[in-house]
Amino acid sequence: MRKPAAFQSHLPLSSRYRFSHSPLACNPKVPAHLPSPPFYLAPLNAATTPQPQPITPRRNSNRQPTTRHVDVAIIGSGMGALTAAAELVATGATVAVLEKYLIPGGSAGSFKRPGYVFDVGASMIFGFGSQGTTNLLTKALKKVGRQLETIPDPVQVRYHLPEGLDVRVYREYERFLEELGSKFPHEREGIRRFYDACWSVFGSLNAMPLRSLEEPRYLLEVFAAHPVACLNLLRFIARNAGDVARQYIRDERVIRFIDMECFTFSVATADLSPMINAGMVFCDRHYGGVRYPKGGVGRIAEELVKGIEEREGSWVQFGARVTEVVFDEEGRACGVKLATGDVIRAKAVISNATRWDTFGDKGLVRGARVPQAEWKFRERYVKSPSFCSAHIAVRERDLQVEMTEAGGMDCHHIVLEDWDKFETARNGDGTLFVSIPTILDKSIAPEGMHILHVFTPSWMDEWSGLPPDEYAAKKAASLSKMVRRIETAFCGGLSKAIEFAEVGTPRTHRRFLGRSDGSYGPMARKRLSGLLSMPFNRTEVQGLYCVGDSTFPGQGLNATAFSGVSCGHRVAADLGLARRLPRRVDQFVSGLLGKTRLEL
Ligand SMILES: NC(=O)c1ccc[n+]([C@@H]2O[C@H](COP(=O)([O-])OP(=O)(O)OC[C@H]3O[C@@H](n4cnc5c(N)ncnc54)[C@H](O)[C@@H]3O)[C@@H](O)[C@H]2O)c1
Numbered sequence: 001m002r003k004p005a006a007f008q009s010h011l012p013l014s015s016r017y018r019f020s021h022s023p024l025a026c027n028p029k030v031p032a033h034l035p036s037p038p039f040y041l042a043p044l045n046a047a048t049t050p051q052p053q054p055i056t057p058r059r060n061s062n063r064q065p066t067t068r069h070v071d072v073a074i075i076g077s078g079m080g081a082l083t084a085a086a087e088l089v090a091t092g093a094t095v096a097v098l099e100k101y102l103i104p105g106g107s108a109g110s111f112k113r114p115g116y117v118f119d120v121g122a123s124m125i126f127g128f129g130s131q132g133t134t135n136l137l138t139k140a141l142k143k144v145g146r147q148l149e150t151i152p153d154p155v156q157v158r159y160h161l162p163e164g165l166d167v168r169v170y171r172e173y174e175r176f177l178e179e180l181g182s183k184f185p186h187e188r189e190g191i192r193r194f195y196d197a198c199w200s201v202f203g204s205l206n207a208m209p210l211r212s213l214e215e216p217r218y219l220l221e222v223f224a225a226h227p228v229a230c231l232n233l234l235r236f237i238a239r240n241a242g243d244v245a246r247q248y249i250r251d252e253r254v255i256r257f258i259d260m261e262c263f264t265f266s267v268a269t270a271d272l273s274p275m276i277n278a279g280m281v282f283c284d285r286h287y288g289g290v291r292y293p294k295g296g297v298g299r300i301a302e303e304l305v306k307g308i309e310e311r312e313g314s315w316v317q318f319g320a321r322v323t324e325v326v327f328d329e330e331g332r333a334c335g336v337k338l339a340t341g342d343v344i345r346a347k348a349v350i351s352n353a354t355r356w357d358t359f360g361d362k363g364l365v366r367g368a369r370v371p372q373a374e375w376k377f378r379e380r381y382v383k384s385p386s387f388c389s390a391h392i393a394v395r396e397r398d399l400q401v402e403m404t405e406a407g408g409m410d411c412h413h414i415v416l417e418d419w420d421k422f423e424t425a426r427n428g429d430g431t432l433f434v435s436i437p438t439i440l441d442k443s444i445a446p447e448g449m450h451i452l453h454v455f456t457p458s459w460m461d462e463w464s465g466l467p468p469d470e471y472a473a474k475k476a477a478s479l480s481k482m483v484r485r486i487e488t489a490f491c492g493g494l495s496k497a498i499e500f501a502e503v504g505t506p507r508t509h510r511r512f513l514g515r516s517d518g519s520y521g522p523m524a525r526k527r528l529s530g531l532l533s534m535p536f537n538r539t540e541v542q543g544l545y546c547v548g549d550s551t552f553p554g555q556g557l558n559a560t561a562f563s564g565v566s567c568g569h570r571v572a573a574d575l576g577l578a579r580r581l582p583r584r585v586d587q588f589v590s591g592l593l594g595k596t597r598l599e600l
């Protein structure tokens, strides 16, 4: 019932291509503008390529649906779900984590090919530091008695931007300021003051225990113990990074650079990116540092699953697609129903599906049960774009650059040739994200090989409705465009060095991650007051909570880990497993807090 045999070997990405020297003319599906010498991407033979497993086991008509009982039923096993589950089992609650796919982690999972481990989503990981309170991944693992070896990255990212702007964000803060300041000497002071403001946010967060902001007892305690830090956070919580940057910086080119910095975590410009999140990302990279978990990003989820399953009465179930939330006569969420017909009864339900997939006519809570607050959420936030991504295996000997950490290639890169295409470009012309995790961790590819994970924002409407041939051809064309851009920017010889590549599109992300339109997460529809209107974990449906990137504080692994920790804390308090104010006072104060935020 728990881990299916396919746990170690699965196929979350759709098309697979391999390098071939056959002339382009042999395959009419391959667009004529692929780079030369012949760069020809042929789908691997379907007979020899492992095919995707069915996402949901078929209902067996001879089997009677079962009902099981647990304290908390959790829909999905993304990082939000797993960190909430870890928090809950540590308080003594029993949990059932129900994942529709075959591996844990959602967009933070890893999938395997013979000899290779590929990360499903971004490989740039924050939250693995050893000190302070913001190292939420280290802490979540510790909660369930686990730890992971991580490899520190000396450079968070190298930007290859228009007008030859080439900036490395070094692990050392002063070195980064020197690097950026040397490109804009007249703005040295402003640059320092902006990033120092980020440190002020980070310092406040990193001074206090991070738990649920909708749990009044914790709020009172944290205010009493850290009044200055709390007031400082209140000062910034309603602000966006762009407002703060403009206070100190005049040169629009530096503002554009900060826009790009914000884009990497929020897929939006600085004007739409909460200052609290900017503070976290722009400082943790110099404090805990960016670190790669040895063996792949999916190791985090695998270890959390092991830790959760070690607790008596808790389990993680794969191939378990939840089709609806179940309610009692009073309209309180009291469990979930799976596609197999099985029911898991619970005192509380947590959804790690996006809000668009949780609520609405195709969601898990439908019709009149969808609360008003969810429609309000949609007035404020829209789905961000998805990505077109490629996982590429590359022969080191055929590259024209040195692929080592010391003096050679950096692990993470951002490429953009034209500022006009920065946030709005379609069809693969926008910002390109590239990670080469094998620079840090050689264990995830065979000797002499490297992994390139490349992705660029892409919208569902670019891909929907295409017949299979056109879909495949568009993927091949997208791959060749990404490869060409990387070759020009920093990695000569790439097209000739490719062993095989797999391309994913918004359709892939929707199918395998269950995310509406394959979206990366919510994005402010218009300028909002920082993080103030981002919903916490409780919903207006009694007994139902949300976790993950459509809850406070938004996208990112460390951000969803925070949402998981705070969700676990609030649920534990509601179940009487964590300290809280007397029930009536608790309900009154947290209700008031929720309402005030909704009106903002
Ligand atoms: N390097 C990084 O910082 C990094 C890397 C990877 C992911 N991320 C972040 O992770 C965030 C997403 O994490 P998340 O916690 O919100 O979740 P997620 O989208 O990663 O995972 C949700 C999980 O729920 C499952 N699911 C959805 N509907 C279901 C249903 N009906 N029944 C059963 N299972 C269902 C999906 O299969 C998936 O595994 C993104 O914002 C992304 O930024 C960051």
Ligand SMILES: CC(C)=CCC/C(C)=C/C=C/C(C)=C/C=C/C(C)=C/C=C/C=C(C)/C=C/C=C(C)/C=C/C=C(\C)CCC=C(C)C
Pocket (backbone or CB within 6 Å): 122, 123, 124, 126, 157, 205, 210, 211, 213, 219, 222, 230, 233, 234, 237, 264, 265, 266, 276, 277, 278, 280, 281, 412, 413, 414, 433, 434, 435, 553, 554, 555, 556, 557, 558, 559, 562
């Ligand atoms: C009550 C009220 C309202 C108030 C009071 C006051 C207070 C106390 C406050 C507090 C607050 C808090 C606690 C907050 C918290 C926050 C947090 C934790 C946050 C976090 C965040 C994080 C983030 C955002 C992250 C992100 C990241 C990301 C997204 C990443 C990504 C990556 C990628 C995409 C990659 C790229 C690159 C390449 C490849 C190159």
